[in-house]
Amino acid sequence: MLAALTKKSPNEIELRVISPPVLCEDEILIKVAYCGICGSDLHAYNHAKGYEFVDHPRILGHEISGTVIEVNDERYQKLIGKQVIVESMNYCGKCENCCNERYSICLNNKVIGLHFDGGMAQYVKTKAKYVRVIEDVPMEIAVLSEPMSVAVHAIKRLDRDITKNDVILVQGPGIIGFFVALLCVERGAKVYISGLRKDFESRLKKFEPFNIIPHVVEDGLIDEKVDVIFECSGSKQAVISMFDQLKKGGSAVVVALYEQESELFLTNLVRNEWMLIPSYGSDPVDYDEAIQVLKKHAAKIKDIINYYPFNQVKRAFEDGLYQKVLKPVLEIDTKST
Ligand SMILES: [Zn+2]
Numbered sequence: 001m002l003a004a005l006t007k008k009s010p011n012e013i014e015l016r017v018i019s020p021p022v023l024c025e026d027e028i029l030i031k032v033a034y035c036g037i038c039g040s041d042l043h044a045y046n047h048a049k050g051y052e053f054v055d056h057p058r059i060l061g062h063e064i065s066g067t068v069i070e071v072n073d074e075r076y077q078k079l080i081g082k083q084v085i086v087e088s089m090n091y092c093g094k095c096e097n098c099c100n101e102r103y104s105i106c107l108n109n110k111v112i113g114l115h116f117d118g119g120m121a122q123y124v125k126t127k128a129k130y131v132r133v134i135e136d137v138p139m140e141i142a143v144l145s146e147p148m149s150v151a152v153h154a155i156k157r158l159d160r161d162i163t164k165n166d167v168i169l170v171q172g173p174g175i176i177g178f179f180v181a182l183l184c185v186e187r188g189a190k191v192y193i194s195g196l197r198k199d200f201e202s203r204l205k206k207f208e209p210f211n212i213i214p215h216v217v218e219d220g221l222i223d224e225k226v227d228v229i230f231e232c233s234g235s236k237q238a239v240i241s242m243f244d245q246l247k248k249g250g251s252a253v254v255v256a257l258y259e260q261e262s263e264l265f266l267t268n269l270v271r272n273e274w275m276l277i278p279s280y281g282s283d284p285v286d287y288d289e290a291i292q293v294l295k296k297h298a299a300k301i302k303d304i305i306n307y308y309p310f311n312q313v314k315r316a317f318e319d320g321l322y323q324k325v326l327k328p329v330l331e332i333d334t335k336s337t
């Protein structure tokens with residue numbers, strides 16, 4: 001099969017013919033239709049700090065949609081021929097956190113496409129328990145289930161529901177930021193999304209049809225303070241400055257991953273009782289709402305996603321890395337969908 005493999009040196013990826021994966025217990029084989037390129041794939045691609053655990057060569061990719069073509073146990077026979085998406089987190093189901101349904105922070109957590117080979121290949125294998133059958137969402141949109149589930153998770157991490165009375169700021173005009181903003185709009189809130197001026201045309205502006213208000217960071221603070229901030233930018237400066245925009249008693253949910261450390265003056269957090277809430281990945285249940293929201297907005301979302309033929313994988317990574325596009329998605333085998 002054809003697979004995209006990273007190399008020992010950063011910023012290199014190449015298509016190579018390798019043998020398809022062999023199934024082990026409880027595993028199923030998927031013919032990949034689409035595979036999204038995520039921020040963490042870009043971090044692994046350029047060997048960023050915090051990604052030393054990723055071996056190279058590695059087939060990246062944890063945002064996967066495709067068709068089940070082989071199983072090795074009769075119990076999974078009914079999955080054959082079904083269109084599915086793959087859950088990225090391979091939780092153990094047995095540890096303390098799993099038993100409390102906090103699967104995203106499973107003590108033995110592994111992520112497909114980082115800890116072991118993923119979906120940037122014609123075929124990928126995973127355990128049957130990590131797939132979900134998709135019935136009425138096109139595969140090119142269903143491939144976004146994982147980033148949408150991360151956004152759903154971030155909103156659930158808040159200690160309360162978001163309502164129409166809330167004013168929300170989402171920092172960072174990437175796909176996760178956009179999805180978080182969209183989910184907040186769905187809940188009736190007034191939602192701003194901020195980004196740099198250079199991102200206005202390629203990203204911020206594209207969110208306006210979803211009733212999300214773009215804000216350019218260089219223009220200074222927004223006129224009103226906000227109830228909740230979702231930090232999805234990954235910029236250390238954005239972490240430090242976000243509290244200037246937050247109401248006393250407000251919450252900041254940190255969703256991005258960072259390549260640099262940021263220093264916070266905790267006295268300010270204490271005096272304002274600002275809640276700092278980290279959110280990592282997603283739980284299986286988060287995919288339920290994710291798939292529903294994708295279905296509802298499928299046509300409009302498709303308009304702002306960039307699809308690349310598999311043989312342009314290098315360009316797709318570079319466009320992602322230099323933020324030329326909001327979200328690069330690889331078309332691996334779209335004929336079967
Ligand atoms: Zn992802």
Ligand SMILES: [Zn+2]
Pocket residue numbers: 091092093094095096097098099106107108109
């Ligand atoms: Zn676990």
